[in-house]
Every structure is written in C-alpha cells, then in structure tokens.
Amino acid sequence: MDTDGTHGAEGAQGAHGAYETPGGHGTPAHGTPAHGTPGAYGAPASGAPGPGPAREALRPGQVPRPAGPPPALPPLPPLPKERPGADGPRPAGSPPRPAHAPGGGPTLADWLRTPRRADGPGLWTYGHVPRAAVAPELTPLRQLISGALISLLAGLLLWSLLWNGYLGGFWLWPLYAFTPDAWNHDSFSVAAAYVWYGLVMLALVIGFGRLGRWPELLRRLLRPAARAAHPSAPARIEPGSAEDPVGWQQLRAAGLAEAAERLGADIAAGRMNDVDYTRIRRAWESVRADPSRLRAFAEAVHTKGAGACVHPSGARDLPVRAARHDLLARQVLLGTVEDGPRNPYPRRGTCLALDPAVLGTSLLAVGPSGTGKTRRLVRPVVESLALQALAGQAAVIVVAAAGAQLGPDAAYDVVVRIGDPGSAYDLDLYGGTTDPDEAATLLADAFVGDVAGLDVRRAATALAQLIGPFRAAYGRFPAVPELRELLDQVPATLAALRARLESAGQYPMLRELDARERQHGSTADPGPALADRVALLDRPAFASFFDVGAGDATGRPFSLRSLEHPVRVRIDLPERGHADASRMLARLLLAQFTAAATLRTDRSLFAFLAFDDASHTLTPETVRGVQRLRSAHAGVLLTLRTLDDVPEPLRTPLLGAVGCRMAFSGVTTWDGKRFAEAWGTEWVEARDVTSRTVFADQPLTRAIHAFRKLVTGKAVTTDAVTVRQVERERWSASDLAHSVPPGHAVLSLTSVDGERAAPLLVSLAG
Structure with a gap:
C-alpha cells in the first residue's frame, strides 16, 4: 500500500490514548471527528483522496487521512512454520516479513519466549546474561x-x-x-x-x-x-506455563479463549509478526482500561486475527529495516560496549540499545561530518519509533535536509517537502493553535530567537498586536505575504484591516493596532527584524506553502498538535537553496513540538522529535522547553557537527538539559572539554611505582650485580609500589579528541527514573 498518504485523526483516544479498538467510538482531541465504520481501528472514510499535487483543506490540528482504505486481505491459508527473515516466497496476503527482528534467527514464538533482563539503562535486554560486578582476579x-x-x-x-x-x-x-x-x-x-x-x-x-x-x-x-x-543463554519461558506470552493467558483469563486460540494459531502458522503482536497487546491494554471495548476487541480478533486493530495507514510493518529491533522491550540495537579498561566491567562486551526510557530524557550527539550520525544513530532511532507508532505506542517526527537517507517515503504517514511543488502536504505555520498570543510567542522565538540583543518578548508582543486583530477581522491567521505587509505597515493593508474591525465593533483590537503603530519606527522596535525574517519565507519557492485557508487554497497542512495520534512524519527542509529559511523553520518546529508535547491531554503515546542537523536551531526558550519534555513523556534527538553551532551562553545549559550525551570520534578538544565537564570525575585507584638502585654489601653480591649490569646494561633496582585513591575525569578532552577510534562513540545515558550509566565507549556496528 502506498503510505505516502497519511492516516487521519480518526483513532479515538481511550484511557491509554493510543488505540480505538474495533467497534469503539469517540472524538479525538482538537475536535476532529472519528471517521470510518465501527469495527475498524481508525478506518478511513471511503473515497479519501490519494496523495498528489492536489490537496484538500483540513482544520488546524487535524491529521490528514490515508490515501484510501487499506486493501482487503484475502483469507490466509495455513503457512509452514518459518523463522522471520528467512528467504523464500510467502503466500499473498501475509504480513511483511521483518528484516531483522525478531532476532534474525528464531521463530516469533521463540523470540517471545526469550527472557529479557534489564541491568541498567541502555542495555540490550534480549537474552542478556548479567555479568559479575567486578572483574575476577586472573593469574597472568x-x-x-x-x-x-x-x-x-x-x-x-x-x-x-x-x-x-x-x-x-x-x-x-x-x-x-x-x-x-x-x-x-x-x-x-x-x-x-x-x-x-x-x-x-x-x-x-x-x-x-x-x-x-x-x-x-x-x-x-x-x-x-x-x-x-556455545554462547550462554538464559532459560527460556516454557510453553504452557502461566508466563508464556505465546499462549495469550490474559485473554484466556478474561474469558476470550477463542480469541487466544486464533492468535496462537496465527503465531504458529507464521501469519503474525513482531509488530502485530505488540500492536494487539497494546490494544488489549486499552481494553483492560476500558472494559466496554471487550466485545469489539473479541470480534476484531475473531475476524481478522493477526490483522486486528491495525494502524490507520493499514501498514503492519515498515518496507525495510536498517537496524535490529526488539519491539517487546521497545529497543533498537545501537552497538557493542568495548571490552576494555575504559568501560565498567559489568558492561564490557554487552550490547547497547536505546528505548523510550532513555530517549525520554532527550539525546544530544556531537560529531564531525562523515562519522555516521545519520546512518548509525538517527535512522535506527527513527525506525524504532516508527515501528512503535505502527504498534500504537509512539508518535515520531524527523526533520532533515532534503535527500537525507532516513528511509523510503512509504515508511511514513506524512512527508512534508517544503519548497517542493509536488509535496502532498503543507506545514501549519502557527502549529495548529487558535490563540494569537501563543502563536506570536512561537513565531517570535523562531524568527528572532537567535538574534543577539533583541528581546524575544517584545517581538512576541509586536506579532500579537498584528495577528490578533487580523484573526478577529478575518477569522484566520495571516498568510506569509499578509504578515510581511502588516510588519512593514503597508497603508492599504492596515486600512482594510481597520475597516473590518470597525464594522465588527472590535475596539480592543483597534487599540492593539494603534499601539503597534506608535511603536513602529522606534529604536527598540523589533518590527524591522521580524519583517526581514518573514521575508525569507515570502519567496516564490514557498508560494504554495504555509497555507492558512485563504482564498482558493488546496493545501493539507500538518500540525504538530497531532502528537496524540500514532503518526510517522518526515519533514524535508530546503537546506541547499534556502539555508536561513530552513534554520528558521527548524527553530519553529522545535518550539512548536515542545509546546504541543507539554500541552497534550493524553500522554500515553511517547512523542519524539529527531533533528538530523540541529545547527543554529536552539534558543534559550527551546532549551528550557527540552527540560520540560521529560515529564511530558516526550523527547528530542539533536545532532550537531560541533558545539560551536550553538550560541556560547547556551552550550552549558544544553548539556545540562539533556539526559543522554554522545560524542562521536573526531570531536575537537574544545567540544571534548564541554563533555568532560558534563561527565564529571570519579575515584580511581592510582599505582605509583618507584625504582631504587640496590647497593650490595657483600663482595660476591657486588660481583653478581656488576656482571648483571655488564650483561643487561641496567643497574639492579627494586620497585616500591604505592596505591592510592585519586579523583580523575571520566573522559578527558584529549581522550575524546584522540582516543576514540573511528566508528565509535562515547555515550552516557540517563533514564526518566533518574538511573544513570557512566560514559561508555561503544562500537557503533549495530
């Protein structure tokens, strides 16, 4: 199915907010009606338009619908048992085969029965065998x-x-x-x-x-x-036992033995993949929170089996997987901790993975171009969260330059190509809000938040004095050309606005216009700076973008207010021809995300925003917003070529705002110094060896010593060893700049519960 069209906001949110079980009804946030017939989770309305240059207008905050209803699947014949990822043809109608998970070797049943042991943040739990806390005493x-x-x-x-x-x-x-x-x-x-x-x-x-x-x-x-x-492996969960995940014991305990048998048969026949299992288990959790959905859930499982409660896009897997994933633990394998003295003994040789428990504290990665930040970090993380979105557990947005290798378009529900006339989707410049003051605050931070010496609050006030009256007069926010004319104080535009406000009796809004006119032209007026920044968007390349519903607009704007739905979004920025506009839009997206994520009424979905390049994106307000994401079940991934791309006053606050810090090989000593300060010091055992020459008293001993010196060329010495505890940096700036091999990175992790993992030297060969 072509998933370039997106699923809509039709999945009604329940107590867990991620799934509308079959037969459920409801209305999503922001007033978007639930579409589709009862009996399909988030089923789109029939006859929905497909992707293409033609667009249909949507209300702010609404997620565009998919291109059409997913094709009906034919009855699935019994399939021979095969391991996921095995070569060979599969019958038509079977779900897509996982490329790497589960495990690349075992069957789905074996993958589910493998125990997962957590032993600290960032540990790949699949089949993990804990190591001793300290290294054993080994004779040379x-x-x-x-x-x-x-x-x-x-x-x-x-x-x-x-x-x-x-x-x-x-x-x-x-x-x-x-x-x-x-x-x-x-x-x-x-x-x-x-x-x-x-x-x-x-x-x-x-x-x-x-x-x-x-x-x-x-x-x-x-x-x-x-x-x-014979690698050591933990004891597997035995079939038939109460803990067996293949038997769906919770469904049997709730009286749904027939549904459990159907799902178990799909597992045995190979008709279910890891996404199906995780999605249905998530749907069952929503049923336990709202027992009124029990009957609809049972009917859906009886009818569709592994295809029940499918994602609104109709997709049951990604077109391709570039990393290894464990959806049961919501982890993506990133690499292997080096088995060397720089790492703590319990973590040496273990696999390192990322999951929402650590990504919820946000991650900052710094490394020069060519070190693999996109291929080895951004894409695996985005791919993992896209799979979780298909399972109804997450909403992910990735922002990158056009042409970045972040997966095919079919792996996303919404692909916004700003500046590309063929883009099927637009971007809501105002973030889906209807409050002029909130919209002005977000725009001011994006437009002039990086301008030194300019008060962002005054800029927000100036914008609010214009877009507030405009919305009161026209019932919408101004488009980019209209906003530029208002900031430039074009007489005809202001006269028309005044006439509409006077005819409507909006005298408070007229006073706002009067205040803006009095401030215009003063030495502290932020209007000219705002007008210059808005002019970056008032270009022919963006003529059909940032639509606000004016005139005969046909755009389908995407709003970050859609984070309450399991969406997969990629936003391509025109970095090559419009670098300044791209940076400004990146600041706007980060500001809108931090605002939308913290204002969600339903936080059951993990919301995540990934920047393939966050250079010149951060402002004081967005850094403070990143700190608030941890409590909002959300996080961001920021990659930088160097910390010099962040204003000097923000470098230390940024390292303090994120819980996970990652330094790739090749960082400069200046960047390494910042990381070394953030990681602090630790107590280590230092051994000082002092060599002293031995002077013999006996003639025979002196003769032997003289002969030994003649042969070896060295005097006879004795060593005195002093052992003491000293405080040293975990990683010095010089070590980070010169001792990290290519393809490696030093990574420290913090979970949302406050558990920390010391900086680890990791080989990123996931």
Missing part, C-alpha cells in the same frame, strides 16, 4: 603456562626416577601386598601391574596438575572457543 597467562611446564617436567622427572628404580621399590608394595602369590608370572599379575602403574600415573597427573593449575590454564585457553560455539 604467561605465569600459568610457565607453572604448568615446570610441574609437567617435575612430574616426568619423578616418574622416571620411580620407573628406573632410583627411589627404590617402596611404591610397589601395595601391588605385592594385595595380589596372591599364585599370580606370580601369570597374565593376571601382568594385568594387575599395569593397572597399578596406571593408578600411580593418574595420581601423579592429578597432583602435579593441581600444583601447576592445569585446569585453570585449559579453561583460559578454551574459553573463547567454547563461548563462540
């Missing part, structure tokens, strides 16, 4: 080998002495004492002798083996091969 391998060789030679020497009679025959007395005399020179006596020799040799091997620690040496030598051949 060289010492083990030398000890084993010495004990082996000693054992061979002792056996040779015994065998050749140099130590007498005392070791043979048990043989003579316990064998009958009748066995002399008999085959029985020969057999008994060899048995005794074998016992003596076994005793020597055991004794000298323990003395030389042969078992420990064998374990050290064979451990890597044994781990590779």
Whole structure:
C-alpha cells in the first residue's frame, strides 16, 4: 500500500490514548471527528483522496487521512512454520516479513519466549546474561603456562626416577601386598601391574596438575572457543506455563479463549509478526482500561486475527529495516560496549540499545561530518519509533535536509517537502493553535530567537498586536505575504484591516493596532527584524506553502498538535537553496513540538522529535522547553557537527538539559572539554611505582650485580609500589579528541527514573 498518504485523526483516544479498538467510538482531541465504520481501528472514510499535487483543506490540528482504505486481505491459508527473515516466497496476503527482528534467527514464538533482563539503562535486554560486578582476579597467562611446564617436567622427572628404580621399590608394595602369590608370572599379575602403574600415573597427573593449575590454564585457553560455539543463554519461558506470552493467558483469563486460540494459531502458522503482536497487546491494554471495548476487541480478533486493530495507514510493518529491533522491550540495537579498561566491567562486551526510557530524557550527539550520525544513530532511532507508532505506542517526527537517507517515503504517514511543488502536504505555520498570543510567542522565538540583543518578548508582543486583530477581522491567521505587509505597515493593508474591525465593533483590537503603530519606527522596535525574517519565507519557492485557508487554497497542512495520534512524519527542509529559511523553520518546529508535547491531554503515546542537523536551531526558550519534555513523556534527538553551532551562553545549559550525551570520534578538544565537564570525575585507584638502585654489601653480591649490569646494561633496582585513591575525569578532552577510534562513540545515558550509566565507549556496528 502506498503510505505516502497519511492516516487521519480518526483513532479515538481511550484511557491509554493510543488505540480505538474495533467497534469503539469517540472524538479525538482538537475536535476532529472519528471517521470510518465501527469495527475498524481508525478506518478511513471511503473515497479519501490519494496523495498528489492536489490537496484538500483540513482544520488546524487535524491529521490528514490515508490515501484510501487499506486493501482487503484475502483469507490466509495455513503457512509452514518459518523463522522471520528467512528467504523464500510467502503466500499473498501475509504480513511483511521483518528484516531483522525478531532476532534474525528464531521463530516469533521463540523470540517471545526469550527472557529479557534489564541491568541498567541502555542495555540490550534480549537474552542478556548479567555479568559479575567486578572483574575476577586472573593469574597472568604467561605465569600459568610457565607453572604448568615446570610441574609437567617435575612430574616426568619423578616418574622416571620411580620407573628406573632410583627411589627404590617402596611404591610397589601395595601391588605385592594385595595380589596372591599364585599370580606370580601369570597374565593376571601382568594385568594387575599395569593397572597399578596406571593408578600411580593418574595420581601423579592429578597432583602435579593441581600444583601447576592445569585446569585453570585449559579453561583460559578454551574459553573463547567454547563461548563462540556455545554462547550462554538464559532459560527460556516454557510453553504452557502461566508466563508464556505465546499462549495469550490474559485473554484466556478474561474469558476470550477463542480469541487466544486464533492468535496462537496465527503465531504458529507464521501469519503474525513482531509488530502485530505488540500492536494487539497494546490494544488489549486499552481494553483492560476500558472494559466496554471487550466485545469489539473479541470480534476484531475473531475476524481478522493477526490483522486486528491495525494502524490507520493499514501498514503492519515498515518496507525495510536498517537496524535490529526488539519491539517487546521497545529497543533498537545501537552497538557493542568495548571490552576494555575504559568501560565498567559489568558492561564490557554487552550490547547497547536505546528505548523510550532513555530517549525520554532527550539525546544530544556531537560529531564531525562523515562519522555516521545519520546512518548509525538517527535512522535506527527513527525506525524504532516508527515501528512503535505502527504498534500504537509512539508518535515520531524527523526533520532533515532534503535527500537525507532516513528511509523510503512509504515508511511514513506524512512527508512534508517544503519548497517542493509536488509535496502532498503543507506545514501549519502557527502549529495548529487558535490563540494569537501563543502563536506570536512561537513565531517570535523562531524568527528572532537567535538574534543577539533583541528581546524575544517584545517581538512576541509586536506579532500579537498584528495577528490578533487580523484573526478577529478575518477569522484566520495571516498568510506569509499578509504578515510581511502588516510588519512593514503597508497603508492599504492596515486600512482594510481597520475597516473590518470597525464594522465588527472590535475596539480592543483597534487599540492593539494603534499601539503597534506608535511603536513602529522606534529604536527598540523589533518590527524591522521580524519583517526581514518573514521575508525569507515570502519567496516564490514557498508560494504554495504555509497555507492558512485563504482564498482558493488546496493545501493539507500538518500540525504538530497531532502528537496524540500514532503518526510517522518526515519533514524535508530546503537546506541547499534556502539555508536561513530552513534554520528558521527548524527553530519553529522545535518550539512548536515542545509546546504541543507539554500541552497534550493524553500522554500515553511517547512523542519524539529527531533533528538530523540541529545547527543554529536552539534558543534559550527551546532549551528550557527540552527540560520540560521529560515529564511530558516526550523527547528530542539533536545532532550537531560541533558545539560551536550553538550560541556560547547556551552550550552549558544544553548539556545540562539533556539526559543522554554522545560524542562521536573526531570531536575537537574544545567540544571534548564541554563533555568532560558534563561527565564529571570519579575515584580511581592510582599505582605509583618507584625504582631504587640496590647497593650490595657483600663482595660476591657486588660481583653478581656488576656482571648483571655488564650483561643487561641496567643497574639492579627494586620497585616500591604505592596505591592510592585519586579523583580523575571520566573522559578527558584529549581522550575524546584522540582516543576514540573511528566508528565509535562515547555515550552516557540517563533514564526518566533518574538511573544513570557512566560514559561508555561503544562500537557503533549495530
């Protein structure tokens, strides 16, 4: 299905706010009516227009509908059991095959039954086996080998002495004492002798083996091969047990045994993927919160099986997956923690993953161009949240330059290509709000929030004095050309506005216009700066964008007020030809997101905004807004080439506002210094070794020392070791700039619960 068209705001929100179970009714936020017939979650109205240059006007805050109803799926025949991701044809109508999850090897049932153990933020929980808290005391391998060789030679020497009679025959007395005399020179006596020799040799091997620690040496030598051949795995959940997720025990306990059997049969037949399982489980959680949906849920599962409660777009998977995901734990695999001394021992060699528990504190990533910020960080994170959106758990928006490799258009519900005449969707310049003061505040921060010395509050007041009266007169906000004329105080535009306000009796709004006219032209007037910034959007390339419903507009504006729905949105900015306008729009989107996410009445969905390049995007107000996202079940991902792209006064507050910080290889020492300050210090054990020359008193000892110095060229010394606790930086600026290998990054994580993970050196080969 072509998902370039988007799903609408038709999924009514329940107690959990993510799913309208089949048969449910309701009205989403912002007054958008629920479409579709009962019995389909968020089913679109029939005959909805498809994507293309033609657009239909929507109300602010409304999410555009999908291009049409999803195609009806034919009855699914029984399928042979196969692992997800296996090669080979699949029958028509079966759900898309996951490219990487679950696991790339086990079946869906095995994937579900694999335990997941959390052992700190950012840990890949799928099949995790916890490690010891501290490293065990290990004897150096060289010492083990030398000890084993010495004990082996000693054992061979002792056996040779015994065998050749140099130590007498005392070791043979048990043989003579316990064998009958009748066995002399008999085959029985020969057999008994060899048995005794074998016992003596076994005793020597055991004794000298323990003395030389042969078992420990064998374990050290064979451990890597044994781990590779038989990796340790936790005990799996047994089928039939009460904890078995494949059996849908919660449905059976609620009296839905038939629905549980249908879903279990779809799992066994291969008709269900990881997105289906997660989506239906999410729908069941909403049913538990609102028992009135129980009957509709049961009917949908009985009718559609694994296709029940489908996403409004009709998609049950992404067209392609570029990373490995665990939807049961809502994680995406990012890389592997290096097994080295720079990392804490319990985390060495473990897999590192990101999930809403850590992304909810927001993430800042800094690294020069070419280090893989887009491919190794932004795309996996966006892809994970897009899968969660299909499961009704998240709403994700990604902002990037046109042409960024962030997945095909079919992986998104809404693709806004600003400046592209073929874009099917527009962007609401006012963020879906109907309050002139709120709209003015957001616009002022986006337009002049980066201008040093200009008071953003005065700019917001100036905008409110214009767009407030305009909305009172025309019932809408001004379009970009109209807003520019108002800021430039064009006489004809102001005269027409005054006439409409006077005819409507809007005298308070006339006083607002009078106040703006008095301030115009003064030394502290922010109007000229605002007009210059609005002029960046009043270009022929943007003539058909930022529609506000004026005239014969046919645009379908997307508003960030749609975060209460599980949407997948990509916004392409025209960085090449309109760099300044793109930065201004990026500031506007960040300001609108922080406002919309914190004002949501239903916060059951995790809302996330990802910037592929956040250069010149941050302002003092947006940094404060990022701090408020943690309590709003939302987060942002900000990537920068260098911290120099952030104003100097905001660099320290920005590092303090985010809970997750990531430094890629190749950062400068100036950037490394900021990260080192943010990560602080730790107590470590320092060993100081002092070498002192040994002076012998005895003539023989002096002669030996002189001969040793003649041979080695070094005087005989003795070492004095001092151990003490010192406080040092976790990662110094020099280490971050010069000691992080290519393809690696240093990452610190904080969960929304306040749990922290120390900075980890991670190989980003997800």
